[in-house]
Structures are given as structure tokens and as C-alpha cells.
Amino acid sequence: MIQGNYFQDNADLQTHFDNLIDWKEIVAAYEGDFHDAAKYKQTNDERYAYAPSSVQEAIDYYKSTVDALGEIMGDFVAPRSKEMDQTGLKYENGKVTFPKAQEECYKTLKDAGLMPISISRKYGGLGLPATVQSMMCEIAARADAAFCLAYGNINIVEIMERYASDEMCNEWLPQIAAGKFSAAMALTEPNYGSDLPNVQTRATQDPDGIWRINGAKRFITHACGYVDSPSVILTLARTGSPESGARGLSFFLVQGKDVHVAGIEHKMGLHCSPTCEVVFENSPGVLIGKTGYGLVKYSMGMMNAARLTIATQSLGIGTAAYFEAKKYASERIQFGKPIEKIPAVRKILDKMEREILATRCLVSETGRTIDLYHWKKERMLKEEGKSERDVNQDETIRRWEKLADLFTPMSKYYASEGCVALASDAIQIHGGSGYTEDYDVARIYRDSRITTIYEGTTQLQIVAAIGGVVSGMAASGHLRAYAEEEMSKFSPSTDLRSLWEKLEQVVHSYKSIGDSFTKDELAFETVEIAARFVAGMLLEKSLTQVDGDLKKQRIKHSQDYNIDSLAIAEGNLLRLERANRQAAAAV
Template identity: 55%
Template sequence: MISNNYFSDNEDLKDHFDSLTDWKEIVDSYEENFADYALYQKTSQEELAYAPGNYEDAIEFYRSTLEAGGDIAGKDVSQVAKQMDEVGLKYKDGKVTFPKEMIDVINKIKSAGLLPYGIHRHYGGIGLPSVVQSMLSESVSRADGGLAITLGCMNLAETVERFGTEEMIHEFVPKMAAGELCGAMALTEPNYGSDLPNLQTKAVKGEDGVWRITGTKRFITHACGFDTMPSIILTLARTGSTTSGARGLSFFLVHSKDIFVASIEKKMGLHCSPTCEVVFENSPGILIGDEGKGLVKYSMAMMNQARLNIAAQAMGIATAAYFEGRKYATERVQFGKTIDQIPAVKKMLDRMEREIAGMRCILYEASRSVDLYRWKEERGRMNGIPEKEIRKDETFKRWEKLASLLTPLSKYYITELANVVASDALQIHGGSGYTEDYDVARIYRDVRITNIYEGTTQLQVVACIGSIVAGMTETGIFREYIKDEMSKFKVSDELKELWSQLETIVSEFAEISGTLREELAFEVVESAARLLVSLLLERSVPRAKVERRAARKTIAQDYVLDSSAILVSNLTKIKGKKKSLATV
């Protein structure tokens, strides 16, 4: 793979950092008047030593973290990704062995102080807003998607931070920050994949007050831990009756020493990411939060962040595909010229660049929406403010609702387009791309899971459609958000027309009922995503540095043109299906 700093060599990513991101609103939200800096001045609390004391320090800290992460990703991880993939994982008697190359680069990341990027600095983490976490995850995923998942699992402390007791937080989260514990999510069962309300793993509270869990979970990433590092497994189990549905499920923390890893999956890609089948047999568990809220509150909160992480992972893999495809095209000579000069290939490269720019816009907008509500909740908890008081805040409620839409929307959109970009990259390589001699083959295999796990595209559509239809009403929050963002720059006539097309699509769809409504939901969600990304690309043009504006304007114009064709097609499908149904 290309050896370089995967942050500094990516002009579009740097655009987002240097000029497209409103750092004041992000820093205001995350740092809350630089409260950690002020606390450090009073207490000299070691964990807060690097807390920034002003905007300039905060932005410089974020930049230096991304540059350090990009350097290790592009010069270390990327250079052993092929070897890691070829060696893969070994399983024997419940134990999983990892490639030495993977252990070495994880230790390098740990030594650089970058491992706990998603953990709050109060508990020994780095302390990064969601936007910066997504940028870092993208860079690492570009080097190797499987290793990025490992780092994500090591940062899987959010649920404990948000919903655990103080005792639980202080027992487990600092150990994760120190690289002493990994994390895993145990939701799926062999007979219940996405059908979580009907899962059967059972938790029973004994006379000694200890909950004990029995059942089997499947597709559990890093339930085995990593190398010598055990995992804490965040487990969804039934505490109510078998007919109590979602309300009968609770959330538990289970140590990996108390479960048995029965096997690991032999997968098409991500060969260094252990996907485990896990057996619980009277395994002791610690209840997280309130009984009966495991799915409706805690699992959903955890899955929303996980979906954003997968969107960032797919973003990184797609970026790798584009860079590798472009490199090959500028070096491969056919018919007396490099193939990037052949119009058909140039068209593919231009489309890949355009789609990646759009994907990056929606990823960081979804991350922004998380930043603008989540930290208010976490800071409030640290300061002893009751949750119900925090939830009265109108700004909090607005961004929480938008995050609940933008997170699944970005997960669907980015993972689907990442598969297209990887396919195009392989096509540019021709027959060579179908061999394992080139990294694009591994990239193509690795990206394929992203629109499946943490909720398939079809489930993301289900998660989005209600918020889009309700959000497009006269007082709807999605309409309000779009209009507000459009008011911040001079909108092109083409984007105005696209907005009008979306309004018509949603209006036509709202009149549909029954199974046809479910059948056509994708067309509505795709249309909303294309409108949103078109808006974000146009919004980026006046914000960009002068020398980058012309390039961004061209990308935005071409993207809006593509989107218009897609929305016209979707409207035609919806009207046609309605007409066919009416004549039956």
C-alpha cells in the first residue's frame, strides 16, 4: 500500500480540518468553557494535564493527534496490512492467536498514547470530540479496516461511561484507557440476528444478588480479547419472560474469563478481526443501568455510536481504494499512455473522487450532530445534573433527534458507496486487481461487510424513514435543519430544484400505505441522503481555502447533477408503483 502520512496526504480530509469544520461550536460543546483545564489548574489531576485552555490549543491538540495517528497508520499499519491478512487468526481450545505484526503495531499505537482516543480524559483517555474521532478512525481504517475495529473495541467504554455506576466506571474504564482491557458487544444470537427483541439468552439473579447469564451469542467481535488483554463483554440478556419482548431485556457487563469462545468465523475479509461464537454458562454479569432497558435505551445508544464508527471505517477503506486506484492508473501504460488519460477510466476516477468527497461531508456532519448533544449529557452527569434536567434543554433535544437520523443515514450511505468505490478501484486494476498481488483485492473483500454489520443497509433505511417523513412536515426537524443550513450560503438554483424534488418525493410517499410503503422506503431515504450531501458539498465551497474553491465547486456541481438524475428516477418509481397499485 501507499506509504505516507494518511492525514497530511489527504487534501479533502485536511480541507475539513483546516476550513470546513466550525471548530468553535465543536470546542464549545466538548470543552465546555475549558472546564478540564480550569480543574487541572486547581487540582493538578494527572489525567487532565493535556486539557487545552483556549481554542488555539484545542485545535492544535486535535491536529497533532491526527498527524501522529496518520503517520503510524500510513507508515506502519499499512505496510504490514498484507502480512496480517495472509497470516490471519488461529483458534485452538477457546483461545485466539493474533499475528505478531498486528500485536506490534497495536503496541506502537499504545506507546504513542493514541490508543484511548474514544475515552474521556477524566478516565485516562485522550479526550477527543466525535468529529476528530471519526477523522482518526478514517485514517487508521484506510491502512487496515480490521485493525481499526480492534482499536474501536478497545475504546468501547462509552456505554459504561454513560450508564454505569461510579464504581463500575472507575473499575473498568481507566483499565480500557490503559490498554489493559478490550471491549466487545454481545447482542446477536445464532437464531436472532437483527431480531433483538426476541433473543433468548437468559439472565437470572441468584439469592446472593449475582446475575448469572446462560445462552449463546454469535458474531461477537473481540469477545476473545486481544493477545493477552481480556475483554469486558457488554451483553444483552433476557431478565423478563420469553414473551416480554424488548422490555424484558437488560444489559450486563461480563468478563471474558467467565465465558467460552466456541469458535471464530472463517470470513471473506477482515481476517485479523476475530468474530466469535460465545457460550455463557451461568456466567456472572454486572447489571448496567436499570433492568428492562437493555435494548430500548442502552443497546440502542451503543449501536448508534458503533454505526458511526462503521461509517468512518468504510470511509477509510473507500479512501484506500481511491488512492490505490489512482496510483495504479497513473502508472499503468496502455496504448502509449497512462490509463488515467483514457476518458472511460478518468470518468471513473472523477466519480470516485466526487463520491468520496460527499461521503466525507455526511460522515463529519453526523459526527458534528453527536458532538452538539452528547457532551452536554456527559458533562452534566459529571457535574451531578439529573438526566431529566439535561433533556429539557431545547438545543440538546434538537441535536439528539438529528443525530438519531444522521447516524443511520450516514452508515447506510457511506457503506453502500464505499462498496461501489472499491469495485471501481478493482475494475481500474483490471485482471491484476482480481489477484492477491495488489492490495485492492483485500480492500474489496474487507469493505463488503460494512453495509451488513451493525445493522444492514435495509435496517438503516427502517431507522431513517420515519424521521425523514415526520421531519419533512411543516414543523419537522429535518426541514428546519435543511432550511437553516441553506440560509448560511448562496444556494444554487440546481440545489433549490433538488430540494423541491425531495419535497415532492416525500409528499407522494406519505400517501402510500401497506407493504408498498416498505418497498419504496429506500427510494425516499436515498433521495434525502443525496439532497443532504449536495447541500453539504455546496456549503463547503465558500468555506474552503481560496486555492481549493474551484475544485470543490466542480465536485459540488457534478454531484448535484448526478443527484438530480437519481431523484427524478426515484420519483418516477414511486409514482409508477402508486399508479400500478391504483389500477389493480
């Protein structure tokens, strides 16, 4: 793997941080009136020692954190990625053993205090908005996709901070933030993958009030704990009747010591990330929040964050693939010159780069939408004392929440599918050498393949996004209003205007399909054009925020990306129009 600071050596990531992100609005949403800094001034409580007291201090704090992670991931973790992958995990009698190199990487990140990125300062976390968290996840995934899961696993306890009692949060979150525990999320069961409303793991209450969990969970990342950090497993279990569906599910904290890890999966990739099968036998659990809210509110409430995490992981893997391919193409001599000078190879590299630029725009904007609704909503509820009903009726909250609910499945689908394509292109550029394990691109490709599957397959992301695209493009829809507002900030090119018109035609044609089966089949084509339009619009908008040689490079990539999108849109529109003609002929 290429070594170096993975923030400083990534010009586009730095461009986003320095030029493209409106930090004033992000800081206002997340930091509010800088209450944490005020607490430190009043109490000298070390948990708030790094809390910023101004927008500039916040920017400096965020940047120093990202930069510190970039250095460790690029100079310490990346050089050990091959060893971790080839050594892999060992399982025996319910215990998982990790590669020595992985233990070193984990300890280094833990000692640096860079792991609790989504836990608030109140509980010993770093206190970072989603926009910054996504950058850190991308950097970690570029170094090693499997280790990225270990690095970030404790942050799933964000669900506790939102919904658990103060007593429970005070007991557990500081310990988890300090690395004394790792964390896992147990949703999936052997017979129920995405069909979570039918989960059958049971939770019953003893006469003395203790909840007991019985059942089995599968595909549970890090349920085994991590080195010297035993796990806490956030578990979805049924408290209602077997037929109660989603409303009969509740959420529990179960300690890893109280379950049996029956085995780990032998996977195509992510070799140093333990994917466990877990058996619960009268395992004591602590209820998180209220019964009956486990799926309909708590798990679904975390869906946007989960989707953004995989989108950023996908972007990190794709970025690793691109940088490795670019390096190889500059060094590999054929026909008396580096292969990067061969037009067919140059064409692949250029496409890889513009796809990464566009995807980063889309992923970054998704983080923005989460920050602009979630943190303002939390502050209105907790600091201003407003009711949930009043908060949910706030127009600004509703606008950004609608966009987040659309952009998160859209970016997860787009970034993960792009990730697999980028990894495949990297192998193609390496030729026969790329198909061997001598080069990192083989591992990168193996690791990339899971991204379109976990945290909801691409197909499920399309189902989640299609309603937001169709309703969002209505006369008063949120997507239409958002796009028109963004395009008013610059002069859209003719190609972008044409793509906007294609999107309107695609949505109109999709809505005209009367057969629900055909509609489901063609939802992908509709969401694809929406995703490419938003990404292309944001990439083109970025041209107004940079200058010099950087602007010249981005102009070419933006133009070529829009041409790619128009070609795809034309093909997708033909499919939709043919479906309408066939439906009309059948009548």
C-alpha cells in the same frame, strides 16, 4: 498500500479540519468551560495534563492527536496490512492466535496512548469529541479495516461511562483505557441477529446476589481478547420472563476468562479480526445500570455512535480504494500513456473522488450533530444538575438529537453502500491485476463488503431513517428547518434548488402511498434522495469556505455530484409516482 502520514496526505480531510468544521461550537459543546484544564491546574493530576484551556488549545490538541495517528497508521500499520490479511488468525482449544505483525501494530498503538479515543480524561482516555473520533476511525480504516476494529474496540465501554455506577467505572475504565483489557459487545445470538428484543441468553441471580449468565452469542468481535489484553464482554441478557421482550433485557460486564470461545468465523474479509462464537455457562456478570434497560435505553443509546463508527470505517475503506486506484492509474501505461488519461478511466476516478468528498461532508456533519446534542445533554445532567425530563424538553437538545437520529442511519447506509462501490471501481481500474491478491484492492474489496451488513444492514438503516425524513420534511420538521438554515448561508445553485424540489416531491409522493407494503418497498428511494441532497448541499456550502485551486476543483465535483443526484431523483420519483398510479387504478 501507499505509505505516508494518512492525515497529511489527504487534502480533503485536512480541508475539513482547517476550513469546514466550526471548532468553536464543537469545543464549546465538548469542553464546556474547560473544567478538565481547571482540574489539572488545581491538582496536577496527569490524567488532565493535555486538557485544553482555550478553543485554540483544543484545536491544536485534536490536530496533534489526529496527526500522530495518521503517521502510525500510514507508515507502520498499512505496510503490514497484507501480511496480517494473508497470515490470518488461528484458533485452537478456545484460544485465538494473532499474526506477529498484528501484535506489533497493536502494541505500537497501545504504547502511543492513541486507543481510548471515546473514554474521558477522568478515566485515562484521550477525551475527544465525536467529530475528531470519526476522523481517527477513518484514518485507521484506510490503513486496514480489520485492524481498525482491534484499534477501536476498547471504546465500546463508553456505554459504561454513560450508564454504570461510579464505583464500577472507577474499577474498570482506567484499566481498559490503559490497555490492560480489550472489550467486546455481545448482542447477537445464533437465532437472533437484528431481532434483539427476542434475545434468549439468560441472567439469573444467586442467593448471594451474583448474576450468572447462560446462553450463546455469535458474531462477537474480539470476544477472545487481544494478545496480552484479555477481554471484558458487555453482554445483553434476559432478566425478565422469556416473553418479556425488549423490557426484559439487561446489560452485564462479563470477563473473557469466564466464557468459552467455541470458535471463530472463517470470513470473506476482515481476516485478522476475530469474530467469535461465545458460550456462557454460569458465567459471573456485573450488572451495568438497572435491570430492564439493557436494550431500550443502553444499547439503543449507543446506536448513533455505532452507526457513525461504521460510516467512518466505510469512508476510510473507500478512501483507501480511491488512493490505490489513483496511484495505479498514474503508473499503468497503455497505448503509450498512463491509463488515467484515458477518458473512460478518468470518468471513474472523477466519480470516485466526488463521492468521497460528498460522503465526508455527510459523515462529518453527522459527527457534528452528535457532539451538539450529546455533550451538552451530558453537561446539563451532570454539571448543572438538571433532571432528564427538563433536559429532554430543551429545544436545542431536541433539535440536534432529532437530526443525529436521522443522520446516523442515513450516513451509515450511504457511506457503506458507497464504500462497496468505490472498492469495486478500484478493482475495475486495476483490471485483471485487481482480481489477484497481488494488489491491495482485492483485500480492500473483500473487507468493504461487510460494511453494509454489520451494525445494522442497509435495509435496517432505511427503516431507521425513513420516519425522520418524512416527519423532518413537514412544515415545521427538523430536516426542513436545518436545510433552509444551511442554504441561507450561501447562494444555492439552480441544480441544488431543483434537487430540493425533487426531495419535496419524493416525500409527498411517498406519503400518498396507501399500501404499507409498497411504502416499505419504496422507503429506500426516498431516503436515498434525502441523503444525496444533504451531502450535496454540504459539499456546495463548502465552496464558500475554501479558495484558489481547491475551490475550482470542488466546484466541478459539486456540480457533477448534483447532476448525478438529479438523475437518480428523477428515476426514484418515477417509481413512486407509478406506485401511486397503480394504487389508484386498483381502487
